[in-house]
Amino acid sequence: MSDQEVLSLTNIHKAFGGVVAIEDFSLNLKAGEVVALVGDNGAGKSTLIKIISGVYTPTSGEILLDGEAADIRDASAARANGIEVVYQDLALADQQPVYMNMFLGRELTKGPLNLLDKARMRQETQDLVDELDVRIPSASSTISDLSGGQRQGIAIARATHWASKLVLLDEPTAALGVAETARVEALIEQLKAKDLAILIISHSLDQVFRLSDRICVLRRGKQIGVRDTKSTDKNEIVSMITGVA
Amino acid sequence: MTRVSSRLQGLDFQQAVVYFGFLAIFLFFAVTLYDDGFLTQRNLTNIVLQTAPATIMAVGLVFALSAGEIDLSFGSIVAVSALSCAVALQSFPMPVGVLVGLGVGVAIGAFNGVLVAYLKLPSFLVTLATMGLFAGIARSMTNLRSVPVMNDTFTGLFGSGKLFSVPSLVIWTCLGVGIGHLIYRHTRFGAHVLATGDNPRAAQVSGIKVARVRLYVMMICGGCAGLAGLLYAGRLQAAKYTLGESDLMTVIAAVIVGGTALNSGKGSVVGALLGSLLMGMLNNGLILMNLKVSDQMIVRGLIILIAVAVSLRDTSR
Ligand SMILES: Nc1ncnc2c1ncn2[C@@H]1O[C@H](COP(=O)(O)OP(=O)(O)OP(=O)(O)O)[C@@H](O)[C@H]1O
Numbered sequence: 139m140s141d142q143e144v145l146s147l148t149n150i151h152k153a154f155g156g157v158v159a160i161e162d163f164s165l166n167l168k169a170g171e172v173v174a175l176v177g178d179n180g181a182g183k184s185t186l187i188k189i190i191s192g193v194y195t196p197t198s199g200e201i202l203l204d205g206e207a208a209d210i211r212d213a214s215a216a217r218a219n220g221i222e223v224v225y226q227d228l229a230l231a232d233q234q235p236v237y238m239n240m241f242l243g244r245e246l247t248k249g250p251l252n253l254l255d256k257a258r259m260r261q262e263t264q265d266l267v268d269e270l271d272v273r274i275p276s277a278s279s280t281i282s283d284l285s286g287g288q289r290q291g292i293a294i295a296r297a298t299h300w301a302s303k304l305v306l307l308d309e310p311t312a313a314l315g316v317a318e319t320a321r322v323e324a325l326i327e328q329l330k331a332k333d334l335a336i337l338i339i340s341h342s343l344d345q346v347f348r349l350s351d352r353i354c355v356l357r358r359g360k361q362i363g364v365r366d367t368k369s370t371d372k373n374e375i376v377s378m379i380t381g382v383a
Numbered sequence: 384m385t386r387v388s389s390r391l392q393g394l395d396f397q398q399a400v401v402y403f404g405f406l407a408i409f410l411f412f413a414v415t416l417y418d419d420g421f422l423t424q425r426n427l428t429n430i431v432l433q434t435a436p437a438t439i440m441a442v443g444l445v446f447a448l449s450a451g452e453i454d455l456s457f458g459s460i461v462a463v464s465a466l467s468c469a470v471a472l473q474s475f476p477m478p479v480g481v482l483v484g485l486g487v488g489v490a491i492g493a494f495n496g497v498l499v500a501y502l503k504l505p506s507f508l509v510t511l512a513t514m515g516l517f518a519g520i521a522r523s524m525t526n527l528r529s530v531p532v533m534n535d536t537f538t539g540l541f542g543s544g545k546l547f548s549v550p551s552l553v554i555w556t557c558l559g560v561g562i563g564h565l566i567y568r569h570t571r572f573g574a575h576v577l578a579t580g581d582n583p584r585a586a587q588v589s590g591i592k593v594a595r596v597r598l599y600v601m602m603i604c605g606g607c608a609g610l611a612g613l614l615y616a617g618r619l620q621a622a623k624y625t626l627g628e629s630d631l632m633t634v635i636a637a638v639i640v641g642g643t644a645l646n647s648g649k650g651s652v653v654g655a656l657l658g659s660l661l662m663g664m665l666n667n668g669l670i671l672m673n674l675k676v677s678d679q680m681i682v683r684g685l686i687i688l689i690a691v692a693v694s695l696r697d698t699s700r
């Protein structure tokens with residue numbers, strides 16, 4: 139784990155009309171560090187991830203990447219900065235094949251006419267899903283023919299393929315069985331070993347304690363606190379989440 | 384081997400319907416209308432020539448539907464483009480007339496597109512309104528009069544001419560379908576069109592400029608309608624406000640029967656060509672059968688209903 143702060147959020151505030159979704163949130167994330175974001179439904183976790191990934195603009199507050207003011211005014215700018223997201227409501231195009239989803243918005247082309255290089259996209263996708271052990275019939279399968287777990291695997295494979303700095307995961311294992319969950323967790327360990335910074339949302343405290351270095355608790359948009367995973371326990375986190383001592 | 388089998392898997396039922404339907408109707412007319420000359424080369428060529436404008440419109444519509452939009456105004460665009468072109472040809476050389484005709488089509492498409500993409504209005508309602516708007520403009524442009532087109536270069540290029548004994552309308556059809564297919568299946572833009580229709584949010588967070596895609600597909604629709612207007616003006620050697628008026632149902636049916644889904648990021652330009660030829664065959668066959676116009680309309684409506692039902696039926700529901 140290096141000391142470089144990959145992401146630094148200061149006094150982030152977000153309101154949707156009159157609804158305050160995030161109030162005064164601050165957090166730093168280092169390379170090779172896994173921070174878990176926990177809180178009840180509607181606490182503001184997904185909103186926070188969408189702010190970091192450029193989908194929402196914060197009402198106020200500062201976002202730094204590698205210590206510098208970051209340009210994440212939209213999702214493509216965030217991606218250009220090496221930020222990848224696995225969204226809770228999977229961002230896959232259902233009627234398209236796996237390989238087109240893997241390269242969505244970044245399609246490979248060839249030749250003077252810049253025609254799609256489908257063969258290469260198919261091959262690279264196949265190599266990637268093989269390497270990550272995502273079990274799908276083939277890289278040409280249509281997304282709508284896959285199971286929830288397989289889709290989740292694709293979304294995660296896509297994020298790991300393109301991320302160079304920061305991976306944001308919004309409940310990546312919520313729809314998965316035991317074996318698939320274990321595989322995704324192994325994948326997250328791999329990302330960490332590659333020195334990426336990781337922010338993961340999960341409702342499973344067991345998982346949070348297995349994976350994270352620090353735990354950040356949100357309650358109704360308020361940041362309740364951040365704890366080192368090693369020096370806290372489930373009881374403390376649960377009472378922080380619920381507000382019941 | 385694996386590629387062949389994955390190709391076969393990709394060819395799903397809804398996309399295959401048009402091939403079977405095409406064959407079935409062709410065989411049916413070939414047998415029942417043999418004595419009426421359905422199978423003669425002249426009649427078959429005629430079908431292709433007559434469907435050329437509809438095929439070009441269908442290509443444009445494939446892009447709009449695939450991006451999750453629709454254009455109902457293309458028939459009116461055809462008339463306005465053809466009339467603008469014909470008027471321009473009275474005082475300017477051929478290239479100017481062509482540019483005016485196409486330009487008007489693209490401009491109306493851009494007008495639709497801005498309302499859809501940036502004012503975020505539903506394309507169904509926008510183009511329902513502009514369909515009426517431009518139908519009215521087409522009527523008032525020349526006070527319901529038709530405008531003759533006497534420019535021989537123009538009527539040759541867009542109508543009766545031939546290149547190496549291939550009729551120019553056949554060449555336009557091949558060019559329109561070929562280029563359309565290439566863009567649709569083999570460019571990043573085509574992939575972005577499909578992604579936008581399939582899951583606009585996913586497209587957006589993947590960095591695809593969804594609004595721009597919507598603007599462009601409406602412009603493509605307008606441009607295709609403009610070209611269809613030129614083809615009508617060239618073949619009929621005149622432009623009139625009625626051009627394109629009766630194409631709405633035929634073209635939408637052609638595209639849907641051709642395997643393009645309403646709103647789900649799936650479609651086929653080649654399928655739209657077959658769908659359009661199928662509609663043309665149907666028209667031709669019903670005329671050869673000597674049906675009254677009212678009966679033709681009824682039969683055509685029923686057959687389109689069946690065809691659309693077979694192509695669109697959602698088996699998962
Ligand atoms: N686009 C939006 N417009 C208006 N309000 C929104 C919007 N997105 C989120 N909210 C509101 O912000 C609050 C936080 O929502 P968010 O999705 O961030 O919760 P969450 O912590 O991810 O919950 P969950 O665990 O259920 O996924 C909720 O009250 C929600 O209604």
Ligand SMILES: [Mg+2]
Nearest residue numbers: 183184226308
């Ligand atoms: Mg959420």
